Amino acid sequence: MLLKSTTSKWAGLFVAIVLLILFMIASVIYGYTNTNWQTAIDAFTKYNGSNEHIIIQTVRLPRAFIAAAVGASLAIAGVLMQTLTKNPLASPGIFGINAGGGFAVVAAVTLFSVTDVHTFNALAFLGAAVAAVSVYAFGSFGREGLTPMKLTLAGAAMSAMFASFTQGLLVLNEAALDQVLFWLAGSVSGRKLETLVSVLPYIGVGWLGALLISGKMNVLAMGEDVAKGLGLNTGLIKIMIGVIVILLAGGSVAAAGPIGFVGIVVPHVTRSIIGIDHRWVIPLSGLLGAILLVAADIAARYILMPAEVPVGVMTAIIGTPFFIYIARRGFNGR
Amino acid sequence: MSKYQNIRFFKGKLSFLIDRKATFIFTLLFVITFLVFVISAGIGDMKINPLTVIKVLFGGGPEMEKLVITTFRLPRIIVALVVGISLAVAGGILQGMIRNPLASPDVLGITGGAGAAVVAFLVLFSDKNHSLTVSIAWLPLAAFAGAGLVSILVYVLAWKNGVSPIRLVLIGIGISTLMQALITLMMVMGPIYQASQANMWITGTVYGSNWKNVVTLVPWTVVFLIIALIVARTINIQELGDEVATGLGGKVQKQRFLLLMISTALIGSSVAFAGGIGFVGLMAPHMARRLVGSSFGALLPVSALLGGVLVMVADLIGRTLFLPLEVPAGVFTAGIGAPYFIYLLFRTRNA
Numbered sequence A: 001m002l003l004k005s006t007t008s009k010w011a012g013l014f015v016a017i018v019l020l021i022l023f024m025i026a027s028v029i030y031g032y033t034n035t036n037w038q039t040a041i042d043a044f045t046k047y048n049g050s051n052e053h054i055i056i057q058t059v060r061l062p063r064a065f066i067a068a069a070v071g072a073s074l075a076i077a078g079v080l081m082q083t084l085t086k087n088p089l090a091s092p093g094i095f096g097i098n099a100g101g102g103f104a105v106v107a108a109v110t111l112f113s114v115t116d117v118h119t120f121n122a123l124a125f126l127g128a129a130v131a132a133v134s135v136y137a138f139g140s141f142g143r144e145g146l147t148p149m150k151l152t153l154a155g156a157a158m159s160a161m162f163a164s165f166t167q168g169l170l171v172l173n174e175a176a177l178d179q180v181l182f183w184l185a186g187s188v189s190g191r192k193l194e195t196l197v198s199v200l201p202y203i204g205v206g207w208l209g210a211l212l213i214s215g216k217m218n219v220l221a222m223g224e225d226v227a228k229g230l231g232l233n234t235g236l237i238k239i240m241i242g243v244i245v246i247l248l249a250g251g252s253v254a255a256a257g258p259i260g261f262v263g264i265v266v267p268h269v270t271r272s273i274i275g276i277d278h279r280w281v282i283p284l285s286g287l288l289g290a291i292l293l294v295a296a297d298i299a300a301r302y303i304l305m306p307a308e309v310p311v312g313v314m315t316a317i318i319g320t321p322f323f324i325y326i327a328r329r330g331f332n333g334r
Numbered sequence B: 001m002s003k004y005q006n007i008r009f010f011k012g013k014l015s016f017l018i019d020r021k022a023t024f025i026f027t028l029l030f031v032i033t034f035l036v037f038v039i040s041a042g043i044g045d046m047k048i049n050p051l052t053v054i055k056v057l058f059g060g061g062p063e064m065e066k067l068v069i070t071t072f073r074l075p076r077i078i079v080a081l082v083v084g085i086s087l088a089v090a091g092g093i094l095q096g097m098i099r100n101p102l103a104s105p106d107v108l109g110i111t112g113g114a115g116a117a118v119v120a121f122l123v124l125f126s127d128k129n130h131s132l133t134v135s136i137a138w139l140p141l142a143a144f145a146g147a148g149l150v151s152i153l154v155y156v157l158a159w160k161n162g163v164s165p166i167r168l169v170l171i172g173i174g175i176s177t178l179m180q181a182l183i184t185l186m187m188v189m190g191p192i193y194q195a196s197q198a199n200m201w202i203t204g205t206v207y208g209s210n211w212k213n214v215v216t217l218v219p220w221t222v223v224f225l226i227i228a229l230i231v232a233r234t235i236n237i238q239e240l241g242d243e244v245a246t247g248l249g250g251k252v253q254k255q256r257f258l259l260l261m262i263s264t265a266l267i268g269s270s271v272a273f274a275g276g277i278g279f280v281g282l283m284a285p286h287m288a289r290r291l292v293g294s295s296f297g298a299l300l301p302v303s304a305l306l307g308g309v310l311v312m313v314a315d316l317i318g319r320t321l322f323l324p325l326e327v328p329a330g331v332f333t334a335g336i337g338a339p340y341f342i343y344l345l346f347r348t349r350n351a
Helices: A006-029 A037-045 A051-085 A097-112 A117-139 A148-172 A174-185 A193-212 A214-220 A224-229 A234-256 A262-274 A278-303 A311-329 B020-042 B050-057 B063-098 B110-124 B136-158 B165-189 B192-203 B211-238 B242-247 B252-274 B280-292 B296-320 B329-347
Strands: B004-009 B014-019
Touching: A006 A037, A006 A051, A006 A262, A006 A278, A037 A051, A051 A148, A051 A193, A051 A214, A051 A234, A051 A262, A051 A278, A097 A117, A097 A148, A097 A174, A097 A234, A117 A148, A117 A193, A117 A234, A117 B329, A148 A174, A148 B192, A148 B280, A148 B329, A174 B165, A174 B192, A193 A214, A193 A234, A193 A278, A214 A224, A214 A234, A214 A278, A224 A234, A262 A278, A262 A311, A262 B165, A278 A311, A311 B136, A311 B165, B004 B020, B014 B020, B020 B050, B020 B063, B020 B280, B020 B296, B050 B063, B063 B165, B063 B211, B063 B252, B063 B280, B063 B296, B110 B136, B110 B165, B110 B192, B110 B252, B136 B165, B136 B252, B165 B192, B192 B329, B211 B242, B211 B252, B211 B296, B242 B252, B280 B296, B280 B329, B296 B329
Parallel strands: none
Antiparallel strands: B004 B014
């Protein structure tokens, strides 16, 4: 781990917050219509209805906030999933959340000709929640209740099933593919502030909940038996983790479509920086996830200008080299 | 009655321990595989009675049926069977080698590499009228090259005084995501015609397989399957952990490289001819584990047959149920496999 003393950890959190703010400001200013500091400030203080001001208020600002919120949620959900399943490869996707959300949207487009993006969002959340609850139920069969192994296997099977149904619908209906391909790749462009406002209650509760149970998760990470011996109600804590993951990852899918990778990578990177104590890992990985997604979203505007690349693609392109570097250096935190 | 049956030859100079339960299940699955094969060859636009199919398989039968079965159905069914076997065995090897139940050809990026190569092939060699400028026969080669390159890349990047399973799989995930990103990027940028063609390939289908494919695919697969069965016992030792395996005299790094290369060869050839059929590589080994336990001598053959049956049935459903539409086999592998797997999970819930 990079930061060993408590002071340096606080400093680390502070640096991450500053970086996040800088990236968000950059996200508001730069893009196809380049603006500058002054215009950005004027857009809020001396709004005059010019093109730049409209773009900043209605397009750029919501986008920066949605990217940050989604990035933070996915990263935190990833931490929770990796601890719950005791598997370093786990991500919110293992809960079937991306696959379920994707399936709900694609089914709506192909079978019921839904085209409205807001309906997409609601359906995605619904699909994600249904998939996650069923995975949780299948993983809890039997005397021992929820075990990491059963959860992982049930989740992998259900995700594969939903993903293949999605593929099937898309193969049968080529016109729909064109319509939802961009959504399926994950994107934060063209979202209005209402999108954020509608999911913020869920993910806000999720963030708070994650911070509150972070101490208990340290105990759970020591293993089922030890945790029980120390007096932790493991059944309850697992259900809470499940609910929080659904809120966070479901909200993210609803707001931005299925964005992979952030949920797997950011927790690993965070642990290599700050160690394995969940009370530090959860806030820092939230910040790093937000930074990654905001940065990816900025880059996504420049690659194919004037067209945009889905942000899910950019997170992979930016994140992979960094992730490989960390993986080679070794995860000291674990 | 003990769990194992000892079989001796040459007054004990050559002997085997045979797991009774695994042998029984293997035999049962073998019969099921044969039945599915025969039934599948008989179903389609033209229904053919299973007895006639068997006659045709042995060279007899009426001319018309013979034509339909041998030229249209057999190559396709054989490719489905072989692809299912390859993916299941490769998945089983990877899970044992990496010691992680989530390991599969997709996770290591091998399928993704093949996919990126295929989509790049479609983009690079298409002219303005959306027709390919080179023969489509090169497509399998592109897929195989993609799979091979990515697997070597992952291995090299994961090398640091040897390759540890966790580093291998984490770097695999990174590369795999990168490949998915490249695929999406090319599909979003390219014309819609290519997107749907590429999507068909990514889903995985054995549509349009011919005898030429079979002749290329089968010998290759058989060779690597035999090698896989011979080295399977080293996986049992590897599963105990690197320290124990080294202590027991296993050449861990060398075996690991060998196992990765075998899996790549099997995965590469199957994605080359059938595209990215998912689920089989991940789930067939788990199904087998729930049926016969986790000793690889029994696990690999059983998961091989499960994989073969799964892909054959998926293709049968895909080409018959939605006539006149053809649904790619890759859609149904998970569609029929997942419920069965959940059932197995439920049945062994207290194990």
